[in-house]
Amino acid sequence: MKQDRAEDIRGNPVTPGLPMAMLAELTHRCPLACPYCSNPVELSRASSEMTADEWGSVFRQAADLGILQVHLSGGEPASRRDLTEIVRHARDAGLYVNLITSGIGLTEARLRELDHAGVDHVQLSLQGINAEMADWIGGYKGGFDRKMQVAEWIGQIGFPLTVNAVVHRQNMDRLPEMIEMAVNLGARRIEVATVQFHGWADLNRKTLMPTMAQAMQARAVVNEARARLRGRLVIDYVPADHHAKFPKSCMGGWGSTGLNVTPEGLVLPCHAAQTIPNLDFDNVREVPWR
Amino acid sequence: MNAPQQPPATADLDDAAIPYLPRGVRLQDDRVRGIRVLQAPERAMQLDAVGDAILSELDGETGLGALIDRLAQKYDAPRDQIAEDVRGFLNGLIDRRMVFVRGRE
Numbered sequence: 001m002k003q004d005r006a007e008d009i010r011g012n013p014v015t016p017g018l019p020m021a022m023l024a025e026l027t028h029r030c031p032l033a034c035p036y037c038s039n040p041v042e043l044s045r046a047s048s049e050m051t052a053d054e055w056g057s058v059f060r061q062a063a064d065l066g067i068l069q070v071h072l073s074g075g076e077p078a079s080r081r082d083l084t085e086i087v088r089h090a091r092d093a094g095l096y097v098n099l100i101t102s103g104i105g106l107t108e109a110r111l112r113e114l115d116h117a118g119v120d121h122v123q124l125s126l127q128g129i130n131a132e133m134a135d136w137i138g139g140y141k142g143g144f145d146r147k148m149q150v151a152e153w154i155g156q157i158g159f160p161l162t163v164n165a166v167v168h169r170q171n172m173d174r175l176p177e178m179i180e181m182a183v184n185l186g187a188r189r190i191e192v193a194t195v196q197f198h199g200w201a202d203l204n205r206k207t208l209m210p211t212m213a214q215a216m217q218a219r220a221v222v223n224e225a226r227a228r229l230r231g232r233l234v235i236d237y238v239p240a241d242h243h244a245k246f247p248k249s250c251m252g253g254w255g256s257t258g259l260n261v262t263p264e265g266l267v268l269p270c271h272a273a274q275t276i277p278n279l280d281f282d283n284v285r286e287v288p289w290r
Numbered sequence: 291m292n293a294p295q296q297p298p299a300t301a302d303l304d305d306a307a308i309p310y311l312p313r314g315v316r317l318q319d320d321r322v323r324g325i326r327v328l329q330a331p332e333r334a335m336q337l338d339a340v341g342d343a344i345l346s347e348l349d350g351e352t353g354l355g356a357l358i359d360r361l362a363q364k365y366d367a368p369r370d371q372i373a374e375d376v377r378g379f380l381n382g383l384i385d386r387r388m389v390f391v392r393g394r395e
Contacts, residue, residue, distance in 0.1 A: 188387040
């Protein structure tokens with residue numbers, strides 16, 4: 001591709017958009033061990049994680065680049081003891097702060113600190129509709145009960161809540177109950193995301209890949225619930241890959257709406273970018289954005 | 291699959307209703323793109339001048355009727371037309387949970 005003019009695969013000129021959102025993988029540490037984790041199979045070590053101040057610098061550069069929202073994720077972001085400081089940096093940079101968490105590691109006191117630091121919105125993951133399923137998928141006993149407790153605190157503090165339901169062959173048939181649970185937890189929004197088959201999920205795809213019939217049923221459930229719950233619950237749906245004629249465009253076009261920054265500062269166009277051979281990515285510690 | 295049947299968007303937003311931006315929804319400048327945006331959970335929506343004008347009036351106290359009066363006066367436009375625009379715009383955002391109505395949370 002010529003440097004002075006971006007082109008698509010057919011040679012048509014393309015105007016690259018400014019990315020609007022950034023996924024900040026604060027750490028790859030996590031108490032859960034979900035078999036579809038979006039983190040790479042080679043996890044980053046705790047000792048290579050960027051400091052809160054380094055993240056602060058990245059957030060300011062991101063805001064200057066036109067990023068509006070930061071999704072603080074992991075791993076489990078609550079595994080970072082300095083999470084509150086990181087949130088404060090993100091708000092100081094003027095970003096909308098979305099905390100993506102399993103809830104494990106959050107106490108009521110910590111949530112109140114995060115509230116004062118300026119978290120705008122909390123996204124709580126749900127591995128299943130009961131302890132049996134959720135703790136099995138997450139590989140963490142007691143995780144489900146803890147999560148329900150955290151959801152209650154989130155409601156008491158008043159954070160807007162999104163329930164993040166990752167669905168796959170093992171739990172997709174319980175989607176109606178997951179949606180019901182989101183309503184009961186007081187969520188404004190549920191993200192029903194079918195597992196994306198990269199990295200860990202690809203290793204476990206035999207157990208996780210939904211059947212075509214499950215995918216069709218999930219679509220019907222979503223459509224029915226969207227109509228019934230209009231104005232109460234927003235339902236975002238990420239359908240299954242592999243059941244369509246053509247693959248989806250990755251991330252709505254690499255780097256055009258969002259980017260990923262790994263715990264050690266690698267800047268990626270998507271979670272799975274590093275798995276593509278022969279591509280090199282810059283580290284924001286060495287190559288600043290301005 | 292067919293899209294679900296939707297009831298009319300302007301169903302039950304009467305003049306006494308008090309619409310407001312809930313926690314987690316912010317009206318702000320996008321200084322890089324030079325536009326106004328509505329920030330919400332996992333959404334950043336570009337606002338045109340009309341949308342910005344409507345949302346800027348939401349103070350959490352004023353009822354819809356008074357709000358429409360105010361906009362009609364400010365922009366010297368027929369009240370009916372303003373009312374239709376405001377109701378349509380706000381109902382869309384209410385459906386997407388980006389605007390709440392007091393007492394209906």
